[in-house]
Amino acid sequence: MTDKNVLLIDDEETIQEVVQVGIEIEAGWQVAIASSGLEGINLAQNQQPDVILLDVMMPDMDGIDTLSQLKTNTRTSAIPVIFLTAKAQAEEKNQFQSLGVVDVITKPFNSMTLASQIAKILGWEM
Amino acid sequence: MAGVKKSPTKKSFFQAVFEHSLEAIAILDCQGQIVEVNPAACQLFAATKKKLVSKSINNFLMSPLNWEQIQGRGQIKIEQPKGTIKTVEYSQVKDLLPDYNLLVFKEIADFNRQATAELKLHHQRVELFAEVTLKIRQSLQLNEILQTAVTEVQRILQADRVLIYQIFANGTGMPIKEAVLPEVEPILGVEFPEEVFPADYRELYTRGRVRAIADVHAQDAGLAECLIEFMDEWMVKAKLVVPILQSFKSQTKTDGEHLWGLLIAHQCQATRQWTEFEQELMQQLADQIGIALSQAELLENLEGVVAERTAKLRQEISERTKAEAALRHSEEQLRLIANGLPVLIAYVDKQQHYRFNNQAYQTWLGLSPPKLYDCHLLQVHGQAEYQQISQHVATVLRGETVTYERDLVLQDGCMHSLSVTYIPHLQDKETVQGFFALTSDISDRKAVERMKDEFISVVSHELRTPLTSIHSSLKILATGKLGSLSNQGERMLKIADEQTERLVHLVNNVLDLQRIQSGKITMNKQACQARELMLEAVQAMKTLAQEQGIQLSVKPSNLVVWADRDYIMQTLTNLVSNAIKFSPKNSTVVLSAEIKSQQQSNSKHRGISYITFAVKDRGQGIPHDRLETIFERFQQVDSSDSRKKGGTGLGLAICRQIVEGHGGQIWAESCLEQGSTFYFTLPELIQLKSDRHD
Numbered sequence: 001m002t003d004k005n006v007l008l009i010d011d012e013e014t015i016q017e018v019v020q021v022g023i024e025i026e027a028g029w030q031v032a033i034a035s036s037g038l039e040g041i042n043l044a045q046n047q048q049p050d051v052i053l054l055d056v057m058m059p060d061m062d063g064i065d066t067l068s069q070l071k072t073n074t075r076t077s078a079i080p081v082i083f084l085t086a087k088a089q090a091e092e093k094n095q096f097q098s099l100g101v102v103d104v105i106t107k108p109f110n111s112m113t114l115a116s117q118i119a120k121i122l123g124w125e126m
Numbered sequence: 127m128a129g130v131k132k133s134p135t136k137k138s139f140f141q142a143v144f145e146h147s148l149e150a151i152a153i154l155d156c157q158g159q160i161v162e163v164n165p166a167a168c169q170l171f172a173a174t175k176k177k178l179v180s181k182s183i184n185n186f187l188m189s190p191l192n193w194e195q196i197q198g199r200g201q202i203k204i205e206q207p208k209g210t211i212k213t214v215e216y217s218q219v220k221d222l223l224p225d226y227n228l229l230v231f232k233e234i235a236d237f238n239r240q241a242t243a244e245l246k247l248h249h250q251r252v253e254l255f256a257e258v259t260l261k262i263r264q265s266l267q268l269n270e271i272l273q274t275a276v277t278e279v280q281r282i283l284q285a286d287r288v289l290i291y292q293i294f295a296n297g298t299g300m301p302i303k304e305a306v307l308p309e310v311e312p313i314l315g316v317e318f319p320e321e322v323f324p325a326d327y328r329e330l331y332t333r334g335r336v337r338a339i340a341d342v343h344a345q346d347a348g349l350a351e352c353l354i355e356f357m358d359e360w361m362v363k364a365k366l367v368v369p370i371l372q373s374f375k376s377q378t379k380t381d382g383e384h385l386w387g388l389l390i391a392h393q394c395q396a397t398r399q400w401t402e403f404e405q406e407l408m409q410q411l412a413d414q415i416g417i418a419l420s421q422a423e424l425l426e427n428l429e430g431v432v433a434e435r436t437a438k439l440r441q442e443i444s445e446r447t448k449a450e451a452a453l454r455h456s457e458e459q460l461r462l463i464a465n466g467l468p469v470l471i472a473y474v475d476k477q478q479h480y481r482f483n484n485q486a487y488q489t490w491l492g493l494s495p496p497k498l499y500d501c502h503l504l505q506v507h508g509q510a511e512y513q514q515i516s517q518h519v520a521t522v523l524r525g526e527t528v529t530y531e532r533d534l535v536l537q538d539g540c541m542h543s544l545s546v547t548y549i550p551h552l553q554d555k556e557t558v559q560g561f562f563a564l565t566s567d568i569s570d571r572k573a574v575e576r577m578k579d580e581f582i583s584v585v586s587h588e589l590r591t592p593l594t595s596i597h598s599s600l601k602i603l604a605t606g607k608l609g610s611l612s613n614q615g616e617r618m619l620k621i622a623d624e625q626t627e628r629l630v631h632l633v634n635n636v637l638d639l640q641r642i643q644s645g646k647i648t649m650n651k652q653a654c655q656a657r658e659l660m661l662e663a664v665q666a667m668k669t670l671a672q673e674q675g676i677q678l679s680v681k682p683s684n685l686v687v688w689a690d691r692d693y694i695m696q697t698l699t700n701l702v703s704n705a706i707k708f709s710p711k712n713s714t715v716v717l718s719a720e721i722k723s724q725q726q727s728n729s730k731h732r733g734i735s736y737i738t739f740a741v742k743d744r745g746q747g748i749p750h751d752r753l754e755t756i757f758e759r760f761q762q763v764d765s766s767d768s769r770k771k772g773g774t775g776l777g778l779a780i781c782r783q784i785v786e787g788h789g790g791q792i793w794a795e796s797c798l799e800q801g802s803t804f805y806f807t808l809p810e811l812i813q814l815k816s817d818r819h820d
Contacts, residue, residue: 012591018598025607086590094650107590108630111598112605 002125004029006118007049009040009066010084011058019053022111027126029115037066044076051118052076053105056085056096064099071100080122084109150214150231153223158183158191161226170214170231172207183229201234251403254282255410262414268422272303275411279391280305283366283404287392289313290370290415291323293385299323302387310394313360322356331369332385338366338405341397364398366391366405368412372419386419388412470565473551476523476558478503490567492537515546522548522561531568543572575644582640589633597626635776638696639759642783649690649787653811656685656719656737663698664717667706675711678702681718685737686811693784694808700777701741701804708745708802716742721810736790736807747798757782757792781806 006029008019013035020031032047034040038061044052052070056063063083070076083096086107093104103121105114119126144151150167152160163171163178171178171186184190188203188211204212212233219228258278262271272290280288287310289301297320304314339347341364342357349357357365367390371383389412391404464471465485473482479502483495493506503519504512514532521528529547536542549562600623602608604616611619641647657680664671664678671678687694698717705715718740748756760775778792785792785806796802 012595014595014599015591018595018602021602021608022598025602025605108593108597108633110601111594112601114598 004051004124005047005049006031006051006053007034007040007043007047007079008032008053009034009037009058009063010053010055011035012055015055015084018111019114023115026112027115027119037061037063037069040066041069041073041076044070044079045073048075049079051122052079052081053084053118054081054101056083064096067099067101082118082121152178152183152229152231154183154227154229156225156227167231170212170233171204202231247403251407255407258282258407258411259414262411262418266421266425268418269303271418271422272415273305275389275415276303276305279389279408279411280307282407283391285366285391286310286394287313287362289390289392290387291318291390292387293323293328296320297323297325297328299387310392311361321352328385331367331388332371332383334369334371336366336368336405336409338400340364340399344397360392361394362392363396364393364400366400366408368405368408370412370415370419372416372423374420383416386416389415468567470563472498472563473560474503474519474563475560478519480506481560490536518546518548519561522550523558525550525552525556525558536567542567542569544568578640579644582637585633585637593626593630593633597623597630600626632776635780639776639780639783642780642787647787649693651688651690651788654687654689654691654694656687656739657683659687659689659691659694659698660717660719660739662695663702666695666699667702670703671706671715674706674709676706676709677712677714678706679714679716681716683719685719685721687737687808688811689788689808690784693787697781697784697806698739698741700781701806704777705741705743705745705802705804709743710745713744715744716740718742722807735810737810738805738807740803740805742801742803744801747800748794748796748802749798750796753794753796756794 004027006023008016008031010016010019010033016033016035020033023029023031032043032049034043037058040052040054043049054063054066054070058066063085067081067083070079070081080102081100083101083104084107085092085096085104096104105117109117116126118124144164147164147166150170151164152167153162155161159180159182160178163175165175168175168178173186178186186204188205191200191202199215199217202214202216204214206212214231215234216232217230219230258275261274261278265271265274276288276290279285287304287306289305290303291299292302293299298317299322300315300317301313302315304312306312306314339349341347342349342354342362357363367388369385370387370389372386373383389408391400391408464482467484468486469484470486470490471482471484472480472487475481479500480498481500483493483498485495487493487495487498498506503515507515518528518530527547527549529545531543531545533541533543545566545568547564549564551559551561553559600619603611603619604623660680660683664680667678702715702717709715720738720740722736722738757778759779782792785808788808790807790809792804792806794802794804
């Protein structure tokens, strides 16, 4: 199993924890945590993760704004972004995909199968 | 004449005749000179004999006579001293004496007087008849007619008593009308026994007998003793009796006349010879009374008919009046209701002119209903607004009901959401006469919808996020990587995990159903192979089927439907999941798709071919009375199913919403203990392509 670096941008601490623990247990990948969009952009620039898991609904700067900045920033624009959202319905999924996300994972999800889901989306071998 | 010459004694005789003749006689010579005149001639010519003799007769005539041409008879005119002119007829007796002419004159006036008097009398009688008849006929009231008859007869005949005696069926009778002189005792209203007027008398009168008795005591009167006594009792000395006969029409017998009564004139002060005229007058008046009786009877019948018809008409009018009043009342009530309702109500004719507007037009839009009457929609709403509504107006005028929503600033200055429904007014269920427009303010509903959306959005986020944490934490714990649990601890963890799964499922279903029902989702339709959809659903349910020991089988099909793949997959997996849950172990759930031409109730899809999907299980079956309700929310066959089988009670409701969103139908057929089959239809691709072009 290839080591991957995952950046999770989510303001919910419990989500931060279960995602981090779940991915580490399931796949052994490193999960960096950012509690806001701004923090996430900084971390993304500095750490160049293999994938960014981005929560849509966040205070101050929401997922869509964060995505926009990530995509306009040359240092982060190539990093694949997967939305984590509780709002994911078919039409919203299409709308999000048009913004440049590779996929949308709908809450509630099982963090113990999240790594496999990500690998499937991005075509990674596990 | 030779005898006259020979008998001088006769001369004196003739002289006497000549002298005393009432006719004027003149003897003339052959030149027309008067030789001798008698006193009557003197009187005729109003001159003395002395003045007349030796004069030419022509001197006394207005136009001279030509004696040579006189022949037999002729007329002459004589001027009288007072200027009056007498027309006189003369007759010439030639050769009575040689060379002398005898002229006898006769006044034509005298000659004609008698005839004229007779003529005058006849004329008077005719006039009298006419007058009396007219008087009688002036009334339609029998009483009045009878009274007029006796009064007139009494007046004309100068009789002492005139009466109308009515004969009753039993032969008795009574004078019912009377005209009597003051000094004569009245007989009116006195009832007479049958003996006074026995049957044989009645028979005679029925045949038309007229009885004129100049003197009741006279032998030739032929009255019975008792009748004479009776006459004396009423001081009757002479009487004239004529029958009053009434025509009758009989259905059983031939038409005829019956004796209704008698018209009687009494002379009490003296005997009286009844003239022919008097008898005739009485008879004619009796005839008139007979006619009047028949007419009165007809009138009575007619009045009966009229009364009956009038009663019917009154009833009809009364009913109509009541109906009209009820209609007015109903209209008034409708108007009150229409004006009281918090909606705009209008009726628009097919030329798009307002024909009715309720009071809400005034309060909502500031448009006065009387002013709106007969105004065109364009005139009232303006070009821009009319463009927005004209397509809907066109639709309703084609006979289709149309509902749409629009936002409008009302009198209060606020923007309101309005729901407008146009209902066509069809005559004979065909021709559109106009349409009813109902506009309700749905601003509150819209606000509630917005709140609900927001609420669902919040629930969506606020429930799903903690659920993710719980769900993930439990899954992490279950791996045992964070430490091992006792058996009981693992059991508890399993329960928590299962119930969390159920909660996740429920939240997802609630949100799905809400979104589909709100109509906000758009079906992303595309061409889908029916077999692929079924195989995909089977693939998704493979693990569950294996866990339950159920076989899944898909029947071959090459049909293509026009559908939203994700939603149809959701429907199929839902149905397959149910089938697995309720099937006994080692049984098979079969999926199939067949084409069926189906008449849909929705006119929009009429005549379109539909593909019917079927998911058939061998489960316990569904009671017949639950086959419909299971498609409603939280309606499971057994309320414990949700716990036992892990369902939410929303799956079939979601399926129905999805299928109906595709224009299809969903239903179930079942046989207890043998299994159930769930069917749903989707339009076949070809037809939907053309639908798209619409």
